Amino acid sequence: MSITTEERAGVIDRLIDAEQERFRKMHPRSADAWQEGKRHFLYGGPSHWMRRWAGGFPVYVDEASGAHIRDIDGHDYIDFCLGDTGGMCGHAPEAVIDAALRQLKRGATMMMPTEDSLWVGAELSRRFGQRHWTLTTSATDANRAAIRIARMITGRPKVLVFSGCYHGGVEEAHVEIRDGRVGLRNMIHPNGIDHDTVTRVVEFNDVAALEAALAHGDVACVLAEPLMTNFGMIPVDPGFHQALRELTRRSGTVLVIDETHTLSCGPRGYTGIHALQPDIFVAGKAIAGGIPAGVFGLNQEISERLWAIVPHVNPRERQSAHLGFGGTLAGNALTVATMRAVLEKVLTDENYSRMIATATRLADEIRGLIEANRLPWHVTQIGARAEIMFMAQQPRSGADVIAGRQAGLETLLHAFYMNEGILVTPFHTMLLMCPATSDADIALHTAVFVGFIDLLRKTGV
Numbered sequence: 001m002s003i004t005t006e007e008r009a010g011v012i013d014r015l016i017d018a019e020q021e022r023f024r025k026m027h028p029r030s031a032d033a034w035q036e037g038k039r040h041f042l043y044g045g046p047s048h049w050m051r052r053w054a055g056g057f058p059v060y061v062d063e064a065s066g067a068h069i070r071d072i073d074g075h076d077y078i079d080f081c082l083g084d085t086g087g088m089c090g091h092a093p094e095a096v097i098d099a100a101l102r103q104l105k106r107g108a109t110m111m112m113p114t115e116d117s118l119w120v121g122a123e124l125s126r127r128f129g130q131r132h133w134t135l136t137t138s139a140t141d142a143n144r145a146a147i148r149i150a151r152m153i154t155g156r157p158k159v160l161v162f163s164g165c166y167h168g169g170v171e172e173a174h175v176e177i178r179d180g181r182v183g184l185r186n187m188i189h190p191n192g193i194d195h196d197t198v199t200r201v202v203e204f205n206d207v208a209a210l211e212a213a214l215a216h217g218d219v220a221c222v223l224a225e226p227l228m229t230n231f232g233m234i235p236v237d238p239g240f241h242q243a244l245r246e247l248t249r250r251s252g253t254v255l256v257i258d259e260t261h262t263l264s265c266g267p268r269g270y271t272g273i274h275a276l277q278p279d280i281f282v283a284g285k286a287i288a289g290g291i292p293a294g295v296f297g298l299n300q301e302i303s304e305r306l307w308a309i310v311p312h313v314n315p316r317e318r319q320s321a322h323l324g325f326g327g328t329l330a331g332n333a334l335t336v337a338t339m340r341a342v343l344e345k346v347l348t349d350e351n352y353s354r355m356i357a358t359a360t361r362l363a364d365e366i367r368g369l370i371e372a373n374r375l376p377w378h379v380t381q382i383g384a385r386a387e388i389m390f391m392a393q394q395p396r397s398g399a400d401v402i403a404g405r406q407a408g409l410e411t412l413l414h415a416f417y418m419n420e421g422i423l424v425t426p427f428h429t430m431l432l433m434c435p436a437t438s439d440a441d442i443a444l445h446t447a448v449f450v451g452f453i454d455l456l457r458k459t460g461v
């Protein structure tokens with residue numbers, strides 16, 4: 001006899017309770033630290049994102065190295081979260097340590113360039129296309145700057161994003177379509193912003209909706225990941241990028257491609273692999289090996305349009321001095337030195353080959369288990385990133401994810417993973433490889449995933 005949806009939800013809830021109880025018992029020191037943290041920090045940890053772990057509270061890290069983390073209770077984890085991509089180089093990579101130490105001894109931040117920046121600029125253009133680059137302290141900052149520039153040169157107010165997107169702390173991107181209506185994503189507070197004035201949102205892979213939204217002529221830029229990675233993984237339909245490029249060109253809309261996560265596709269990002277032609281290219285997170293950094297690069301045409309508004313001038317001329325974006329620490333000597341180390345020695349062709357081969361092995365094993373057990377789930381792997389989703393079909397849009405996602409089961413898997421020594425990003429089930437992720441790590445993951453399937457089977461869900 002099969003159980004009803006409500007009964008099933010009740011069983012999953014009780015299983016989550018049991019896993020959280022197991023987690024508490026296994027992590028007495030982290031539990032105490034979390035209680036103490038709540039006395040000092042607004043949401044318990046130094047960043048509010050740190051409270052989202054499915055065990056009920058985060059583990060406190062003693063040390064992280066390569067693909068592994070050890071917590072203060074002495075447990076070892078295979079880290080497939082990798083700081084939600086910021087740690088994609090692996091933890092504490094030697095080249096980054098050496099570069100950072102060398103530069104720290106020579107000065108971290110002076111608001112003056114170092115010669116390393118010349119190498120970094122040339123390398124960014126070699127990988128991602130000839131552009132004029134700016135460094136920022138985060139991908140959020142890079143996206144905000146890209147939007148500001150798009151508005152400056154087009155004089156238009158709106159930013160178009162795809163439902164289910166995430167681009168950082170960017171007001172314009174906090175929107176989604178739910179039940180056919182445009183609203184704020186994840187119950188996020190509107191923050192006094194009139195989102196009708198500043199945004200348009202359409203479903204990913206929907207060319208007709210995109211065309212209609214751009215036809216109003218009021219969209220400064222489309223801000224998009226080349227494939228969606230923040231609402232599960234939503235692959236892009238063949239031909240969609242071509243349509244996106246043609247429609248943005250035709251409507252005079254700036255195209256911003258945010259490769260912050262999809263740098264995991266390969267050394268030159270999805271843009272390099274598929275010869276995309278964004279007007280503005282954005283990346284961040286792993287690009288300086290964990291030292292806070294983002295980059296954005298304008299193509300020649302967009303650069304010239306910006307220079308027409310804010311020209312290069314002798315510093316004695318005071319007009320147009322302030323671009324309205326930046327950050328005093330952006331592009332500082334430390335960031336530039338570590339970015340150089342990452343691009344020269346860590347995110348190399350060779351390491352990408354290894355990471356992608358590891359991800360392929362992981363995804364093949366998961367797919368095999370899903371098929372052997374006839375589970376209505378799937379795994380998507382693109383480059384060094386894999387995503388397990390508890391729905392039978394790959395989604396094509398945010399609407400598909402909203403319709404098919406099983407949030408309770410995701411939380412249960414994440415809590416179970418933590419108790420079995422595996423970390424994945426807390427927001428959905430993304431598993432990312434770094435150069436140090438090993439065959440032994442993949443084998444252990446497979447064993448744990450088998451255990452999870454057994455747990456569900458035993459409890460009848």
Ligand code: PMP
Binds near residue numbers: 139141259285
């Ligand atoms: N763009 C994308 C695609 C992201 O996934 C994120 C963060 N998850 C950001 C931008 C923002 O990055 P940060 O929080 O480091 O500014």
